[in-house]
Amino acid sequence: MTGPEHTDVTPRRKGLTRRQRRGLARGIQYAVFAAAVTALAVTADWGRLRNQFAQADIARQMFPDVITLALKNTVLYTLSGFVLGLVLGMVIALMRLSSVGPYRWLASVYIEIFRGLPALLIFIFVGVAVPLAFPGTEIPGGTYGKVALALGLVSAAYMAETIRAGIQAVPKGQMEAARSLGFSPARAMVSVIVPQAFRIILPPLTNELVLLFKDSSLVLFLGVTLQERELSKFGRDLASQTANSTPILVAGLCYLLVTVPLSLVVRRMESKAQEAVR
Numbered sequence: 001m002t003g004p005e006h007t008d009v010t011p012r013r014k015g016l017t018r019r020q021r022r023g024l025a026r027g028i029q030y031a032v033f034a035a036a037v038t039a040l041a042v043t044a045d046w047g048r049l050r051n052q053f054a055q056a057d058i059a060r061q062m063f064p065d066v067i068t069l070a071l072k073n074t075v076l077y078t079l080s081g082f083v084l085g086l087v088l089g090m091v092i093a094l095m096r097l098s099s100v101g102p103y104r105w106l107a108s109v110y111i112e113i114f115r116g117l118p119a120l121l122i123f124i125f126v127g128v129a130v131p132l133a134f135p136g137t138e139i140p141g142g143t144y145g146k147v148a149l150a151l152g153l154v155s156a157a158y159m160a161e162t163i164r165a166g167i168q169a170v171p172k173g174q175m176e177a178a179r180s181l182g183f184s185p186a187r188a189m190v191s192v193i194v195p196q197a198f199r200i201i202l203p204p205l206t207n208e209l210v211l212l213f214k215d216s217s218l219v220l221f222l223g224v225t226l227q228e229r230e231l232s233k234f235g236r237d238l239a240s241q242t243a244n245s246t247p248i249l250v251a252g253l254c255y256l257l258v259t260v261p262l263s264l265v266v267r268r269m270e271s272k273a274q275e276a277v278r
Contacts, residue, residue, distance in 0.1 A: 053249045054249065055244055058247065071257075074213065078209065080151070081154075082209050088152055088153075088160075089156040092156060093107075096164050110157060123219070123221045143219070155211075163201060166197035167194065178192040202269055234251060
């Protein structure tokens with residue numbers, strides 16, 4: 001005769017929930033990151049770094065010229081290249097969307113070439129090839145004109161694709177509505193479609209401005225005078241004179257002084273655009 005069966009009433013252990021696993025994984029990642037930062041901070045020779053990159057007396061010698069000359073020239077180069085690139089990019093984008101075959105082919109060839117070539121080669125082309133091809137002619141504006149042309153040629157290819165995508169993102173009904181009101185195709189494009197497209201592409205265009213601001217450092221390959229130096233050239237010259245890298249660090253901080261606020265503006269615009277879609 002067997003006794004009554006005993007039931008196991010011991011509660012079973014449950015595994016971690018999905019949220020707990022995510023929290024554990026995140027905690028491990030933070031711990032590894034903190035350990036890596038701590039190891040770098042402990043092993044780095046901060047004294048040598050400070051002597052090479054953080055000499056206060058050398059940094060003071062850079063002011064106010066680093067702002068009134070180098071940063072000013074960098075901003076001027078960037079804005080001139082951006083404006084030229086925006087105008088040229090708009091023309092190329094409209095050619096890319098044209099119903100005329102040769103226009104589309106020319107725009108496609110331009111975009112593929114100038115998106116594929118490094119910006120450095122474009123600067124060398126503008127500084128060397130253009131004077132050789134057209135002897136005795138000068139690009140208007142001197143160095144500023146050359147930089148604007150080089151940056152404009154580079155940025156126009158990217159802006160053209162951005163503008164084209166923005167125009168195609170506008171609902172087709174907008175063009176149909178404008179046409180029903182008596183607008184010609186050209187007037188409808190300029191007055192109705194393009195303004196809406198620019199509201200869509202404003203964040204990527206601002207991001208392109210940030211990229212151009214950094215690409216302006218290639219101006220040194222055009223050969224500039226002391227009064228035409230931008231941040232990178234200014235910092236490199238002083239670093240050579242002082243045999244110290246502090247001017248490079250100060251120039252980098254000046255870049256961040258412009259690029260970080262612009263990047264924050266881009267994120268803010270993207271957030272607003274996403275909220276508007278919702």
